Amino acid sequence: MSQLLDKAKNYVSEKVANMPKPEASVTDVDFQRVSRDSIQYLAKVAVANPYATPLPICEIKYSLKSAGREIASGLIPDPGSLKAKDTTMVDVPVKVPHTILLSLARDIGADWDIDYQLDIVLIIDLPVFGNFSIPLSQTGEIKLPTIRDMFA
Template sequence: MASSDNPEVVERGIKDNDDKNEQEKGGFLDKVKDFIHDIGEKIEGTIGFGKPTADVSEIHIPCFNLKKADIIVDVLVKNPNPVPIPLIDINYLIESDGRKLVSGLIPDTGTIHAHGSETVKIPITLIYDDITNMYDDIEPGNIIPYRIKVDLIVDVPVLGRLTIPLEKTGEIPIPYKPDIDVEKVKFEKFSFEETVAVLHMRLENMNDFDLGLNKLDYEFWMSDISIGCAELAQSQTIAKKGVGYVDIPITFRPKEFGSAMWDMIRGKGTGYTMKGHIDVDTPFGAMKLPITKEGGTTRLKKKKEDRNEDDDDDDDDENGNLK
């Protein structure tokens, strides 16, 4: 009788029933979760929802000059899903040695087709003045390393918004125009009615990269009188921080120069101005660079076969006149 009145026996029986109910309930919920998970995996496997992938396929520099560089970043995006996915935003950043050069956001850049791929082009412009004004150690003529960081933000059904980060490194130039100087004017044929001469022009490449000279167009003045303009095909490479020479044929009428021509003949030299452009190839693409020289001074020299002999003073007498 005492044992039947023991409350511990009654309480233990109730606890066992509760544990059993909890186990049954837990087992049911686990089964439901497993069922939902299995169904989800089967739906995902059947319908094909998944994360899109992306990669920087190429970087172009279609145009760069003394002021800016236009950069196009090609990003190949692949969509494994059975429905199109919108490309919501593109965030980009270009930095050099951890310092920001330019950044921006491109909103609503289109849609990636179902089970397809698209090349998304990201246009970026680097303004050289902005860079050199921000960082004193970056100067015209330099080649600087860069890192491009791109975040693609897409909206995928079931998965929601996703961010795909991308990076690419490389080098980009900050070009500097060549320094020019017309060292001498050499006679081919001389008369006061018509003179044929050759301008011996010196080009100094101020850049940390080679310049492949292809073409030169110019306009030339002597004593404020325009001799004319022309285009000249050239083919030579001016090494980085190096010097190249170009011979430019000209024809002019000396009698139009008055006393300035007599000064040139006597070896005193005369002022000249030259403006034009050169078309060059670089390791980063083609460029059209301006060439300008104002207020220069040159003198006439008799033609010699050896350019080094022209540099001697043997042609001049003690008064500086041509012999």
């Protein structure tokens, strides 16, 4: 009897391990707007849902780092759901306070951009299995807005 249970357990775990899972990638990080207290950037994340049913996104956690320190972080609760058997574009707004940009003056002064590392964790609710986390990380450069960008 125990051999039968072991075989059944192995069969189920193998099937679960080989199931398709949602996949995501950061497609773009761009300047969005300037406010009195911060500059807002927008990260666009493409999330592919292989299932025939929409999947709810529980939350999105993000962290933006530059020069080895965190300059922005946040949590977006309940940002929507993923379309069934399709790729959904999810927007992740990231606000960077002006005071932090001033402390990064050496990096900014050289080429008017910020070298960054953006870490995003999408937490998706998979039926039967529960919450499933998709960690993403991207590095690159974000251009700071010019005077023309602020008034365009």
